[in-house]
Amino acid sequence: MKPLLYSSVLLACAAGLPISAAQAADAQANVDCNFSHMKPDDAILMPDMPGMAMSHDFVGNRSTDAFSTAESLLLHSGTTCDNAADSTGYWVPTM
Numbered sequence: 075m076k077p078l079l080y081s082s083v084l085l086a087c088a089a090g091l092p093i094s095a096a097q098a099a100d101a102q103a104n105v106d107c108n109f110s111h112m113k114p115d116d117a118i119l120m121p122d123m124p125g126m127a128m129s130h131d132f133v134g135n136r137s138t139d140a141f142s143t144a145e146s147l148l149l150h151s152g153t154t155c156d157n158a159a160d161s162t163g164y165w166v167p168t169m
Contacts (some may be wrong), residue, residue, distance in 0.1 A: 105162075107133040107155040112168055115140035129168035138163030 109131060116127035117140055118148040132138050137150035142163055151161040 076159070092137055100164070105134075105155055105157065105160060105164075107153070107164065109133055110136050110154045113139060115166070117142040130165040131168050132163060132165045135163035138165065145154075 082153075111132050112129060113132065114125050114127050114129045115131045116130060117138065120140060122141055127140070133145050133154050135142075135150065135154050136152040136154065138147065147161045147163055153160055155162075155163075
């Protein structure tokens with residue numbers, strides 16, 4: 075818990091936020107998700123164009139792909155996150 079709190083405080087200071095804002099945001103923004111799948115899709119930069127983006131690693135919502143929208147993620151809410159109510163899809167370029 076301490077390293078997470080310290081990281082939040084450092085980020086808040088760098089962003090010019092008061093320390094109390096960092097502590098309040100810490101409990102709300104901490105999400106623990108496992109790997110779900112890998113695809114060359116990006117629903118934001120290349121929507122509806124499967125296979126046209128660089129490879130991404132996806133966590134969270136298991137249905138996330140090039141066709142994902144806020145509505146589709148809510149409909150297909152299977153998640154790899156520790157919060158079962160989190161239907162968000164997260165992705166980062168594959169390393």
